[in-house]
Amino acid sequence: MAFLEFSDISKTYPGVKALSSVSFGVRKGSVHGLMGENGAGKSTLIRLLSGDQRADEGEIRIDGNTQAYASTRDAFDAGVVVVHQELQLVPELSVAENLRLGRFPARGGVVGFRALFEEVGRVLKEIGIDVDPRARVSSLSIGERQMIEIAKAVMIDARVLALDEPTSSLSSRESEVLFRLIDRLRQAGKVIIYVSHRLDEIFRLCDGCTVLRDGRLAAHHETMEVVTRDRLVSEMVGREIADIWGWRPRESGAVRLSVQGLHGPRVPEPASFEARAGEILGFFGLVGAGRSELMRLVYGADQPNGGSVALDGAPLALGSPRRSIRAGLVLCPEDRKADGIVQGRSVGENVVIASRRHYSPLGVINPRREASVADRFIEALRIRTPSRRQDIVNLSGGNQQKVILARWLSEPGINVLIVDEPTRGIDVGAKAEIYDILYRLAEQGVAIVVVSSELPEVMGISDRILVMCERRIAAEFKRGEFTEGVLLAAALPDRQTPQTAAQRA
């Protein structure tokens, strides 16, 4: 008997049927995977479950009772908690205060801190989170904050927990701690809906899973016993994807990007590397290994303390993204939301923001030309948007990433493209499309630098891989030389000194 049931759920947004009669149930004490490409309807379903929005048709039942909640508050009271990718904690307050926010143990308005710390300490211990309840949230790692967010749900005795891509910003070690916490919650009889693009996590964690495609139920598996990876992928995309990497051999030419002795605030040791025309150079490392920091120095997003960057042999003025772009060096940043998209502006504006200068004499823009450029790339990169006028925040992560790529593809004469986490939070189908774009650019002679935390991805698409460890380049491998084992071994610090432990935390 299913404890949580979705029955004939439909939801329409203007112009889009987000969900059409989706029904499935989840047993008590189980972890259930929810999968699908971006735009398949996962987020909508979670939004309905969280009470943020209401279904047009159908109902949600918990323990046999139809839920008619109209707000997130109601859902909360019904014991449903959604942990979003963006965490909702107050960084300046302690862990304990965050966990009891709005419900402090108090007498006459005076907070009983001792009782508060004791109670929270007990709960944290019970569910196996090793964090001091007195610690300020701002001093915790992202992984620990994620646990605190889940602990919050446990504190209010939630019956249903939905986790939306909880590991997207966690290192593999942090993820493992999270998985153990989830295992414990399963044993405690909770229902856990687990949304993720990472297939290995689904197999590691879930008792069953549901696949959505284009707002419909594509597959529902009560158990994972007979389910294979390939089957899930084909259910998600509705077609067979033989090899999502699709790597193809290519000639590499002369050195395009040459970085010599570059160092800066968060990259203390001088780093040097080269990338050749037509080459895809992967950068692998654990979270905090300094890859993104190094790339920001190369691009000029941060001011380096020393070193040099040369493009096709010509020295580049450091510390200015503007000059880097004009020299043909561009970066797709790691944090799309903070550093990539311009919120509140249209898809079209986001595409042409950099390249419009080429056809804006005296700073006067050419709307017709901008429209045609935007439309061309929306079509070429298959960006799913109602039109170029759509506000970019309404696009899914994968499509936002494609807009950022389009921004640089519309720039004539780029020589070096740095992509930091090209497919973070992006579904399988869009991933393959993004890889294909990278290959085509490489074939045109662009040098491509890919930073990724996903081992299969780095191995799948790179011609050569540099491994960073503790903020320096630790090893280099050519295609054919690298295996998961050697890459991981190079990425792990030799000895766990107190200093490195602190850095990772």
Next chain:
Amino acid sequence: MTATLKRVLLGEQGLLVIFVLAFAVVSLTVPNFLSERNILGLLQSVVTIGIVACTMMFCLASRDFDLSVGSIVAFAGMVAVMVSNSTGSIPLGLLAALLAGTLVGLVNGVVIAKLHINALITTLATMQIVRGLALLASDGRAVGINDPTFYSLALSRFLGIPTPVWIMAALFVVFAFVLNRTVFGRNTLAIGGNPEASRLAGVDVDWSRIWIFALQGLVCAVAGILLASRITSGQPNAATGLELSVISACVLGGVSLAGGRASMSGVIVGVMILGIAENVMNLLNIQAFYQYLVRGSILLLAVLLDNLRTRALVRR
């Protein structure tokens, strides 16, 4: 019925619809409102706010704020009058005023963009400094204009419409073009949407912000000159509280304080709504103190409407 009403009011042109309705109601019910004399008076009364709102729109659209506009208007007016009087040359006086305004704006911009001081604090400081300069320049007294040509500036007409109204209209056209059709205008909106992403996309954020404030100073000087000309003297206490009226007009016109959203037509409507409210109350002989209540209420209502509209957009 209610659904259609909702769509019209919360749509892109919601404010315009309300404005047209209000204008129609006022025209029909308030005696003398539609007379040529009154309409011209109304337009002339919004010249200062209207002119300064042009560049305040850019300021707000890029997520910044400028509190010093009222002081710059008064200061520039003083400079125009005093330099004209002492040199005997009006062009020289006007030039000095324009330079002075631009200079203050430039200082604002450089401090905010290059020294990374919060715009609210910076302009709060310059607002007081510049007001102080205006007071010091004349020992706190008003300075009369010697050469009558100066005040004929505000009295002169072209095609029956006062010159200041023409200037305001011209600035509306110029800044609508700058906002919508130039890289500078689009970059301003992009900076308001996400400054860091704009910088990484190659937008020269510092340079744009400095320009926005310098332009604001220049435009304030224009407003200051016209104001001095209209009141036939340089008044160190002129235009106090102007910053709040101008920001109100912009917000009324749908400019988002969070940046990234602005339209010239909206701002014009915002300016006109404030002007009409004041004008109608004058015509109806309502005590001036009530105007504060009405202005405040209009602002609150406008923000509420904007809030509803944003939420309607998000739902889509």
